[in-house]
Amino acid sequence: MPTRPAAERVKDFLEARAPLEAEWAKYEASRCIHCHEMAACRRACPAGGDISRALFLVEQGKFIEAANVFRKTNTMPEICGRVCPQERLCEGACVLNRIGDPVLVGVLESFACEFERRATGVPIQPGAGTGRKVAIIGAGPSGLACADILIRMGHWVTIYDTRSHPGGALTYGFPNFKLPHTLIEDIWKSLKQAGVSFVGNTYVGKKKKTVNDLFAEGYEAVFLGVGSGIDAPLEIPGEDLPGVYKATEFLIRANAEKSFLPPRMLINPEVGHRVVIIGGGDPATDCARTALRLGAEEVTCLYRYTEHEIPGRARDRRLAIEEGAQFQYQVQPVRLIAGPDGELAWIDCVRIELGGPDEDGQRHPAPVEGSNIILDADTAVVAVGYYPDPIITATTPGLKTQKWGMII
Missing domain, CATH: 1.10.1060.10 (Alpha-helical ferredoxin)
Incomplete structure (x- = not known):
C-alpha cells in the first residue's frame, strides 16, 4: 500500500x-x-x-x-x-x-x-414512505448501515446514541491517520439528507428511556447496534494509577474532533517518554501509533501470545514499526508499580509459555516461574479487548446473551 x-x-x-x-x-x-x-x-x-x-x-x-x-x-x-x-x-x-x-x-x-x-456524490434515494417507524440504538457502523437500508425501504428511521455526534467508533475511536473522519461526515450527511434522524446524548436502557419506551412511542422495530464499548480490565494491581489509560479514553482524547467532546476529554493524554501498550489487537496498534504522534520517544506493545497469533492487522503493525513502535511477544504484565510521586513508573511482567491447543484450538498462556522483568514506563494504555454494555439486556426483558454478554 x-x-x-x-x-x-x-x-x-x-x-x-x-x-x-x-x-x-x-x-x-x-x-x-x-x-x-x-x-x-x-x-x-x-x-x-x-x-x-x-x-x-x-x-x-x-x-x-x-x-x-x-x-x-x-x-x-x-x-x-x-x-x-x-x-x-x-x-x-x-x-x-x-x-x-x-x-x-x-x-x-x-x-x-x-x-x-x-x-x-453518493446520494441515498429514500423509498416510498411506508409510515412505519424504526429506532436504531447505536450510531456506529452497524447502526448507520442499518439506517441506510431501512431508509431506502421507505421507513422512518431515528438513531439514538450516547454521544453527541454519529459515527460511533468510526468517529470517536479510529484515528484520522487510519480513517479520515471527513468520510464519516460525508456518509452521515447523505443519510441525514435522505431523512434519517439522529438523537444524541441519549442513553437508551437507563430509566429515562428504555427499549420498551421506544415501542410505546410507536416504533414498530428496534435495532440494537450498541457494539462492545466497555474496555476489558487487566485485573492486576496498580491498574488505577495515574498514568494508566484505558484504550477508549486514550484514543478519543487524542483523535476525536474536540468540539464533539465533553470538557473533561478535551486535553490530549500526557504520554511521557516511555509508553507501554498492553494488548495486540487493532486498538493496541492504534494506541501505539497515536502515542508516537503525541511525542512519546519509546513505544512498546506487549502481547502474551506469539506474533503468529496476534489478532491485529499485520499491515497496520508494519506501519507502526516503521514509525518507531516495538512489539514484545509472550510477555504479560502482572503488576503496575508507582514511583515516589504516586504515578506509574514501572511494569512488572512475566514471560509466557504457551501450552497445547484445547478443543477450540486455543493455546493457553502460562507464566514462566522466575521470569519476571521490570519495564520502565511513564504511561501505560490497556487495550486488551472490549465487552458490551450490559444496560440494554438488563432493562429489556427477553434478551438472551452468551457468557461474554453478547446478545444471541
Whole structure:
C-alpha cells in the first residue's frame, strides 16, 4: 500500500496512506487474474462482493462503475476498504498469494468509492414512505448501515446514541491517520439528507428511556447496534494509577474532533517518554501509533501470545514499526508499580509459555516461574479487548446473551 514516509507521517495525524493516482489503481487492478464467478476472494468476503468484476472495471478506468459494484453488497465500502481485515479475508484468499503478493483489494475498493464520492456524490434515494417507524440504538457502523437500508425501504428511521455526534467508533475511536473522519461526515450527511434522524446524548436502557419506551412511542422495530464499548480490565494491581489509560479514553482524547467532546476529554493524554501498550489487537496498534504522534520517544506493545497469533492487522503493525513502535511477544504484565510521586513508573511482567491447543484450538498462556522483568514506563494504555454494555439486556426483558454478554 502506498504510504507517506514514516518520518513525515509520524509528526501529524493526517492520513498515513499516500494519495493514490488513477494509473496506479489501474495497474494494481490489472494484477487480478479474474477467477470464475465464485472466486476465492468473493467466497472469503463476508458481504459476498463481486470483487473480480469490480477490479476489472477499475482496470478499465471505470471507477464509478466499479464503485457501484462494491455498493451492491456494502453500504459503506469506502470504510470497509480501509479498516476491514482484508489479509484474513479477500486478500488472504487471493490465489496470487501462491506466487507473491495479493491484489490490494481494500485499497482499490476505497479508491473507487471515494473517486465516485468526489465526482458525483453518493446520494441515498429514500423509498416510498411506508409510515412505519424504526429506532436504531447505536450510531456506529452497524447502526448507520442499518439506517441506510431501512431508509431506502421507505421507513422512518431515528438513531439514538450516547454521544453527541454519529459515527460511533468510526468517529470517536479510529484515528484520522487510519480513517479520515471527513468520510464519516460525508456518509452521515447523505443519510441525514435522505431523512434519517439522529438523537444524541441519549442513553437508551437507563430509566429515562428504555427499549420498551421506544415501542410505546410507536416504533414498530428496534435495532440494537450498541457494539462492545466497555474496555476489558487487566485485573492486576496498580491498574488505577495515574498514568494508566484505558484504550477508549486514550484514543478519543487524542483523535476525536474536540468540539464533539465533553470538557473533561478535551486535553490530549500526557504520554511521557516511555509508553507501554498492553494488548495486540487493532486498538493496541492504534494506541501505539497515536502515542508516537503525541511525542512519546519509546513505544512498546506487549502481547502474551506469539506474533503468529496476534489478532491485529499485520499491515497496520508494519506501519507502526516503521514509525518507531516495538512489539514484545509472550510477555504479560502482572503488576503496575508507582514511583515516589504516586504515578506509574514501572511494569512488572512475566514471560509466557504457551501450552497445547484445547478443543477450540486455543493455546493457553502460562507464566514462566522466575521470569519476571521490570519495564520502565511513564504511561501505560490497556487495550486488551472490549465487552458490551450490559444496560440494554438488563432493562429489556427477553434478551438472551452468551457468557461474554453478547446478545444471541
